[in-house]
Amino acid sequence: MLGNGINFKNSEDIEVAERRYLDGGIKKKYVFFILLFSFIIFPISFYVVRKLNSSLFIENKFIEKTDGKILGHFPYKEVGKELLIEVEPNILVHREMYSSLLEMRSDAYKEGVYLVFLSGFRSIKLQNEIFYSIKSLRNQSAFERARVSAPPGFSEHSTGFAIDIGDALKRESDFEVEFENTKAFKWLKQNAAKYHFKMSFDKNHKNVDYEPWHWRYEGSIESLKIFEASNRSSKK
Numbered sequence: 001m002l003g004n005g006i007n008f009k010n011s012e013d014i015e016v017a018e019r020r021y022l023d024g025g026i027k028k029k030y031v032f033f034i035l036l037f038s039f040i041i042f043p044i045s046f047y048v049v050r051k052l053n054s055s056l057f058i059e060n061k062f063i064e065k066t067d068g069k070i071l072g073h074f075p076y077k078e079v080g081k082e083l084l085i086e087v088e089p090n091i092l093v094h095r096e097m098y099s100s101l102l103e104m105r106s107d108a109y110k111e112g113v114y115l116v117f118l119s120g121f122r123s124i125k126l127q128n129e130i131f132y133s134i135k136s137l138r139n140q141s142a143f144e145r146a147r148v149s150a151p152p153g154f155s156e157h158s159t160g161f162a163i164d165i166g167d168a169l170k171r172e173s174d175f176e177v178e179f180e181n182t183k184a185f186k187w188l189k190q191n192a193a194k195y196h197f198k199m200s201f202d203k204n205h206k207n208v209d210y211e212p213w214h215w216r217y218e219g220s221i222e223s224l225k226i227f228e229a230s231n232r233s234s235k236k
């Protein structure tokens with residue numbers, strides 16, 4: 001017997017109700033939730049998060065890999081009309097390439113080579129007509145057609161920095177691979193770089209057929225920016 005009035009006889013004196021053990025019902029509930037979380041909720045959440053991550057990863061990788069390309073063609077915006085200038089009746093080109101283009105033609109002329117401009121700026125609307133009408137006329141699939149013509153929104157011609165060139169003395173070779181046998185093509189191959197022109201689709205191009213008549217201008221910052229992705233991918 002102690003002075004504070006509490007008697008400690010032995011451990012049996014502590015009331016049963018005071019023992020804070022979990023009774024059977026509560027115990028079962030906890031076990032149920034622990035099992036539910038460990039074997040069902042946690043694995044499902046883990047799976048969902050992993051799945052989401054990997055699909056995002058694959059998507060990013062895909063975008064990076066293709067650079068937004070469709071059927072081997074890079075996407076190009078349509079240049080504003082105010083930046084275009086007529087180089088020939090009905091042939092518009094970007095103002096920034098206008099003088100280089102004319103200079104190239106006149107220098108070729110001095111050497112007895114007669115370049116003729118076949119096609120310059122093309123609107124996305126016109127490209128749409130070309131791509132879909134010719135495709136159906138020739139009974140070709142989009143994939144086959146894309147080898148010889150860019151889908152709308154994916155043509156270098158929409159930038160104003162592309163020009164199709166022929167030989168004035170060999171008009172039958174216009175837009176034909178035979179153009180490579182003309183004096184005009186041989187001259188271009190040797191000299192075009194001096195005027196900042198480059199053939200876009202050479203023989204090694206994976207997705208687009210060889211187009212010896214199609215040249216693009218890379219003599220300004222704007223044009224270099226536009227063709228940056230294409231140049232980068234061709235170096236890989």
Ligand SMILES: [Zn+2]
Pocket residue numbers: 119157162163164213214215
């Ligand atoms: Zn072209």
